[in-house]
Amino acid sequence: MYSINIILGLPTNVYILWLMVTGAVGTMASDFFALNLTVCEILYCLSAVLNYLNDYLFNDTLGVGVAFFMGFISIGRPLFQCCICVERYLAVVHPVTFLKYKPLRYRVGCSCLCWMVVLGFSMLIALVSTVLSNMIIFLLLNLSLWFSIQLFCCLTVLWALKRPGPGEGEREGEGMNKIKLRAFRIISVIMVSMIVSYLPLVLLLWVTVSCDSG
Structure with a gap:
């Protein structure tokens, strides 16, 4: 690595x-x-x-x-x-x-x-x-916070891009012109990459904390 x-x-x-x-x-x-x-x-x-x-x-x-x-x-x-x-x-x-x-x-x-x-x-x-339990809890809270903010922003942007802009109507079939469609695809790739990168680690840290507390 x-x-x-x-x-x-x-x-x-x-x-x-x-x-x-x-x-x-x-x-x-x-x-x-x-x-x-x-x-x-x-x-x-x-x-x-x-x-x-x-x-x-x-x-x-x-x-x-x-x-x-x-x-x-x-x-x-x-x-x-x-x-x-x-x-x-x-x-x-x-x-x-x-x-x-x-x-x-x-x-x-x-x-x-x-x-x-x-x-x-x-x-x-x-x-x-030097204290593993403190390290795990700290990383869990940190990653959960940033992951939540990024996911909210990405989903909100995708939802906004899906809607037709002023005066666009349904001229593009899906209410989205080529520029918006390109932005929609790029942000979708970013969001998927973010989920693949952070979600498994966040879940792993949650499981670790739950096992330690149990």
Whole structure:
């Protein structure tokens, strides 16, 4: 798993980051949360080196470092994904509010707050990593929260895209033009990917907590 992260994950995310940074300024604003998500993924991929060393040296300090970087994947990834989903939700369901907070400075401020949360909770994970039960409960609450928000946003956006826009009527057969149909398919793929990624882990953690309490 560590080798896959380094060999496949690291080059892919670095390439994605390069495409975003060298892209047009206009796309930088719309993909700002995705850029932060990519940085978070790169930092986690680099932490595979600590995992290798910890497997062979069994050093307590390295173990804490490994637990700290776990926060980037268990907290950072769902948090920035959640920001992307909320942004798309506002753009589709509440376009006036989206246009009000569309300037890049709002995304920068939100991203700074998210990084503070990621770093703070990563330190917390490193502290409670020695107590397995605390670690499981913490991850369960975290994943359940972000999973619920993302699922709500995705389902709401899909429902809104299904409805015909003003003046569209039923001209497209399903009340959805080609642009909406493309967005509908993309968001459907994202939602399925999210369910496959998070739902089994959330259920596994729930079962683990239930067995421990029983």
